[in-house]
Amino acid sequence: MLRKELHMAHQTFDVRGMTCAACQAHVDRAVGNLKGVSNVAVNLLAGSMAVDYDEDAVDADAICAAVDRAGYAASPVEVGSNAGTGASAAAPRLESPTKKLEAQARAMRGRLIVSIAFLIPLFYLGMGHMLGWPLPAFFGAPENIMNVALTELLLLAPIVYVNDSYFISGFKSLIHGAPTMDALIAIGSAASIGWSIVGIYRIAAALTAGDPHAAHMVGMDNLYLESAGTILALVTVGKYMETRSKSKTGGAIERLIDLAPKTATVVGEDGAQTTVNADDIQLGQTILVRPGEAIPVDGVVLEGSSAVDESALTGESMPIEKRIGDTVSAATVNRTGSFTFRATRVGADTDLARIIRLVEDANATKAPIARLADKVAGVFVPAVLAIAAVTFVVWLIATGGNVNEALTSAVAVVVISCPCALGLATPVAIMVGTGRGAEMGILFKSAEVLETLHGVRAVVLDKTGTITAGKPTVTDVMPARRADGSPAMSEKALMKLAAALERGSEHPLAEAIMARAEELGIVARTVQDFAAIPGRGVTAREGTNAIAAGNAALMDELGVAVDRAALDELARAGKTPLLFAKNGELVGIIAVADDVKATSAAAIAALGKLGIRTIMLTGDNETTARAIAAKVGVSEVIAGVMPADKERVVRELQGDGGTVAMVGDGINDSPALARADVGLTIGAGADVAKEGADVILMKSDLMDVPRAIELSRAVIRNIKQDLFWALFYNALGIPLAAGVFYPLLGWQLSPVFGAAAMSLSSLCVVGNALRLRTFQPRHIDQSSQSVPAPIETKREEQP
Numbered sequence: 001m002l003r004k005e006l007h008m009a010h011q012t013f014d015v016r017g018m019t020c021a022a023c024q025a026h027v028d029r030a031v032g033n034l035k036g037v038s039n040v041a042v043n044l045l046a047g048s049m050a051v052d053y054d055e056d057a058v059d060a061d062a063i064c065a066a067v068d069r070a071g072y073a074a075s076p077v078e079v080g081s082n083a084g085t086g087a088s089a090a091a092p093r094l095e096s097p098t099k100k101l102e103a104q105a106r107a108m109r110g111r112l113i114v115s116i117a118f119l120i121p122l123f124y125l126g127m128g129h130m131l132g133w134p135l136p137a138f139f140g141a142p143e144n145i146m147n148v149a150l151t152e153l154l155l156l157a158p159i160v161y162v163n164d165s166y167f168i169s170g171f172k173s174l175i176h177g178a179p180t181m182d183a184l185i186a187i188g189s190a191a192s193i194g195w196s197i198v199g200i201y202r203i204a205a206a207l208t209a210g211d212p213h214a215a216h217m218v219g220m221d222n223l224y225l226e227s228a229g230t231i232l233a234l235v236t237v238g239k240y241m242e243t244r245s246k247s248k249t250g251g252a253i254e255r256l257i258d259l260a261p262k263t264a265t266v267v268g269e270d271g272a273q274t275t276v277n278a279d280d281i282q283l284g285q286t287i288l289v290r291p292g293e294a295i296p297v298d299g300v301v302l303e304g305s306s307a308v309d310e311s312a313l314t315g316e317s318m319p320i321e322k323r324i325g326d327t328v329s330a331a332t333v334n335r336t337g338s339f340t341f342r343a344t345r346v347g348a349d350t351d352l353a354r355i356i357r358l359v360e361d362a363n364a365t366k367a368p369i370a371r372l373a374d375k376v377a378g379v380f381v382p383a384v385l386a387i388a389a390v391t392f393v394v395w396l397i398a399t400g401g402n403v404n405e406a407l408t409s410a411v412a413v414v415v416i417s418c419p420c421a422l423g424l425a426t427p428v429a430i431m432v433g434t435g436r437g438a439e440m441g442i443l444f445k446s447a448e449v450l451e452t453l454h455g456v457r458a459v460v461l462d463k464t465g466t467i468t469a470g471k472p473t474v475t476d477v478m479p480a481r482r483a484d485g486s487p488a489m490s491e492k493a494l495m496k497l498a499a500a501l502e503r504g505s506e507h508p509l510a511e512a513i514m515a516r517a518e519e520l521g522i523v524a525r526t527v528q529d530f531a532a533i534p535g536r537g538v539t540a541r542e543g544t545n546a547i548a549a550g551n552a553a554l555m556d557e558l559g560v561a562v563d564r565a566a567l568d569e570l571a572r573a574g575k576t577p578l579l580f581a582k583n584g585e586l587v588g589i590i591a592v593a594d595d596v597k598a599t600s601a602a603a604i605a606a607l608g609k610l611g612i613r614t615i616m617l618t619g620d621n622e623t624t625a626r627a628i629a630a631k632v633g634v635s636e637v638i639a640g641v642m643p644a645d646k647e648r649v650v651r652e653l654q655g656d657g658g659t660v661a662m663v664g665d666g667i668n669d670s671p672a673l674a675r676a677d678v679g680l681t682i683g684a685g686a687d688v689a690k691e692g693a694d695v696i697l698m699k700s701d702l703m704d705v706p707r708a709i710e711l712s713r714a715v716i717r718n719i720k721q722d723l724f725w726a727l728f729y730n731a732l733g734i735p736l737a738a739g740v741f742y743p744l745l746g747w748q749l750s751p752v753f754g755a756a757a758m759s760l761s762s763l764c765v766v767g768n769a770l771r772l773r774t775f776q777p778r779h780i781d782q783s784s785q786s787v788p789a790p791i792e793t794k795r796e797e798q799p
Helices: 022-030 060-069 099-131 142-162 165-174 181-208 211-223 223-249 251-259 351-364 372-400 401-418 419-439 447-454 463-467 489-503 508-519 552-558 564-572 599-609 620-634 643-655 670-675 705-737 751-774 783-785
Strands: 008-016 037-043 048-054 073-076 261-269 273-277 286-289 298-304 306-310 320-322 339-345 442-444 456-462 473-479 528-533 536-542 545-550 576-582 585-593 615-616 636-639 659-664 676-684 696-697 792-795
Touching: 008 060, 022 037, 022 048, 022 165, 037 636, 048 060, 060 073, 099 142, 099 223, 099 273, 099 339, 142 165, 142 181, 142 211, 142 676, 142 696, 142 783, 165 181, 181 211, 181 223, 181 401, 211 351, 211 585, 223 401, 223 751, 251 705, 261 576, 306 372, 339 636, 351 419, 351 442, 351 552, 372 401, 401 705, 419 442, 447 676, 456 643, 456 696, 463 615, 463 620, 463 659, 463 670, 473 489, 473 508, 489 508, 489 536, 489 545, 489 576, 489 585, 508 576, 508 585, 528 552, 536 552, 545 552, 552 576, 564 585, 564 620, 564 696, 599 620, 599 705, 615 620, 643 659, 643 670, 659 696, 659 705, 670 676, 676 705, 705 751
Parallel strands: 456 615, 456 659, 615 636, 636 792, 659 676, 676 696
Antiparallel strands: 008 048, 008 073, 037 048, 261 273, 261 286, 286 339, 298 339, 306 320, 442 696, 473 585, 528 536, 536 545, 545 576, 576 585
């Protein structure tokens, strides 16, 4: 039976109308129940939703319709790309991820100003008599209680009008059978307003009956208009401060976007220079960059040279020298000379845009720890409404039918409950954490990876390009000695033979040979019958001579005698010997060494301080691997591993238990990176599209591995703190508002204080997450003086 092929699509949507975790849960459930949808990640903070779905079963319109039926609105986000569309194409400019939040904050500020302006006289009239404040005769006399009531109603009307979204959204969610936080606010405020209007009619009835004293007492006990106004105003205060705080969570990305210049100098075919808007740069155009200017788009240097500061993009503190043929990236800064470059990627296709999309994609995903909040949020608001109803009935019975007491407690329960804090705990910490990571040159591809990384207990390190610089250099050229002690050939002749053999090889050792040959002015000769033997070396024919270059294993296969003592001495020095044979005899050895990076030892010590086991995985021989490990302090070495077997070694380590991270260069390490619980690509530079890796470390600095782990732990610790306090707050606040402690301690909470407490809880969650903006690793600086651990070496048998 043939399996039906799935045509999976990934689409991001803007979602409008979400105000709390309950909203997020309802949207998630509405879309998740659609046939063909495999994954949904709704982000309350960003007002977005990422959906993976089968295009044959459902489309974007159906997804939007499902969101509409749930009581919200959604629209797909279109991401244009101009890759490969020709030189005349231009990509749209990047949009700031925080502009929407800033616009919301401005709108909320307007609502807040109106609310406070009318709340002050409303509160004075409603609470002045309790606080001993004098009232004008127009309001103060008992017979004028109707003036007080009607004036309070007039003052409340503008507050209700500017905050009508709570009522519209809240009652709409009730109609859809999915009540939200807005429903709690709407019900609490509406109950206070409704009972106050009943009180106004009772005042009118008492005055009509000629009993102003009774009318005054009714007004004192039954008017809750100032409570309704205060609830709405305080919630708006909290929402404004919360929205302002949330707009700061994307500050790292905002700063990156701001680095891209608004204008650029385009050089025409006739050499004329024209200043244009950076948005209007087209593919293939020539751009001139002067000292001190920011580079507007990605490109390739055509003429000139300079030092370019790439710290904004990669976190690398030292400027990078750029020459003809080198690539440059948008948002980096030219420091010294002028140069021209050809635009190869513009607008939303630049490396900067791709980095920002990675961060935004990570924000759009959901960490496993968020599932607890989702489950609670799904039943939270209905549970609160049920508790409020029970509270009302119990107080009504306990007080002998006192509606005022019962209503006060029920409304307090409704307005003190805060699903917002639960819904914000995870996304706000993820957004701030991933933004801080981007500033440090650490890019997380998903929130799940960010959570998984915090639990890593073993890190597997590739040697070449990870612990070492990845650019071997020739250290020794040693012609072999004949029986009479004379050299088999001169050093230059040995280098010529080496260049002839290695010119067709792509191995890093071959690159070192060719670099030295170029320095000596040697032009490589042409050879015939060239053959590369994976894991061994190369063979070829030069005229009538059979020549070969490789390791001792290849020499053994060819029957060439080798001086093992000399090889061991080189290996103990951390050098890799490359042996050369001609017509079945050894003619020389060229030693190549790959220098250890300056920060490798400190990074491995830092991992040790974090309680993480480190294992070096290399295809190099045991002795050389041992020498490198001794330099950097790696405690375990698995040597002699063929590239195809690295994935198997990682799998075996996972079988021993614990979470395993793999750090590699993302090329021959791709299978192992994909197999590991977390794959980290080191030295990616501006190439952020690495497949197989979960975390991209933009610099060639192993120190970013402990930095990434510490950041992950800080983010997860922050989320757990927020979830704890959100749950603890509601567990304590709801019983307090319901009056559970009243019989024993006489504690009863008014709706006004409940509304203030509800706003405060959300602010605490956002404020706690914002602390991550100043995150600094704690185990980095102290680690450089650590003593290397003893080495445990394991020899991996060659297949």
